[in-house]
Amino acid sequence: MSRLQHTFEELKKRGEAALIPFITAGDPSPQRTLELIRTLAAAGADIIELGVPFSDPMADGPTIQAASERALAAGTTLTTVLDMVAQARRELQIPLVLMGYYNPVFRYGVERFARDAVAAGVDGLLLVDLPPEETNEVKPATAAAGLPLITLLAPTTPPERTKRLAAAAEGYIYYVSMTGVTGTQAVAPAAIRDVVVELRTLSPVPVAVGFGISTVADVQAVAEFADAVVVGSALVRIIGEHGSDEALLDKVAAFTESLKQGCKKNNSN
Structure with missing residues (x-):
């Protein structure tokens, strides 16, 4: 069983949604990122998404x-x-997922990247600008290496396309709760609940919801019907404001601990 599968199975037994914080790798520095990964894991994060920095991050706010x-x-x-x-990975078993754009992977070499990522301890890959029709550029290499290629779905995805993509999903599905770029709007849980509940019946893997989730109340609301909750911009904002402060890790830990409190489910979904 993979680290991702094990994590979701354990959380399901406890009646909790997974808390998936997103941080940009290398912000404010590579060494600080390692400290942040340790801090997030200790504070209750279940899976960590590491953003691969890119010069033209078009999906990001x-x-x-x-x-x-x-x-x-x-x-x-x-x-x-x-x-x-x-x-x-030398000290932590928390699942680590890379999230980014195709260009850096293409330049690195897809097959080499897939092998090196698995050897390093990466548990999944999410390429936000790679359309499903183009995954044949990557999928053979990731499949051969055993690296799950995570699917992005959104409210604008047509129903038939959603069914097809959900059925072939790996690792977990990342459901984008709204259109637009990250960190610019607040999530509306009631508007996506039915879609996510149905998506969970179509998918062989868990469903995570991200975009617009920044408060404990947001996490509580989404955790009621999703398998996982992704928090990105709100956390990255703290890092941006306090990256050079001694108090950075304490602030990140406190915020993460508060978010994790919202992950306990109150229903049987």
């Missing part, structure tokens, strides 16, 4: 764009990110 700029300025590359994962 200003908060995560700025984080990418800081990480790139600190010299972070895809190789750096894989090194971070390998270092973290």
Whole structure:
């Protein structure tokens, strides 16, 4: 059983949704990212998504764009990110998922990347700008290496397409709760509940919901019907504001602990 599968199975037994914080790898520095990974794991994160910094992050709002700029300025590359994962994996078993854009993977070499990612301890890959019709550029290599290629679905995905993509999903599905870029709107749980509940019946893997989730109340509301809740921009904002402060890790820990309190389900969904 993979680390992702084990994590979701254990949380299901406890009646909890997974808390998946997102941070940009290398922001504010590679060493600080390692400290943040340790802090998130200790504070109750169940899975961590590490954003691979990219110079043209078109799906991201200003908060995560700025984080990418800081990480790139600190010299972070895809190789750096894989090194971070390998270092973290020496002491932690928390699932680590890379989230980013296809260009860095293409330039690295898809087959080489898939092998190196698994060797480093990466548990999944999410490429936000790779359409499902183009996954044949990546899927043979990730499948051969045993690296789940996570599917993105959104409210604009047509029903038949949703069924087809959900049936073939790996690792977990990342359901984007709204259109637009990250960190610019608040989630509306009631508007997506029925879609996510149905999606969970179509998918062989858990369903995570992200975009617009920034408070404990947001987490509580979404955790009632989703298998996992992703919090990105709100956390990245804390890192951006306190990256050079001694109090950064304490602030991240306190925020993460508060979010995890909202992950306990009150129903049987």
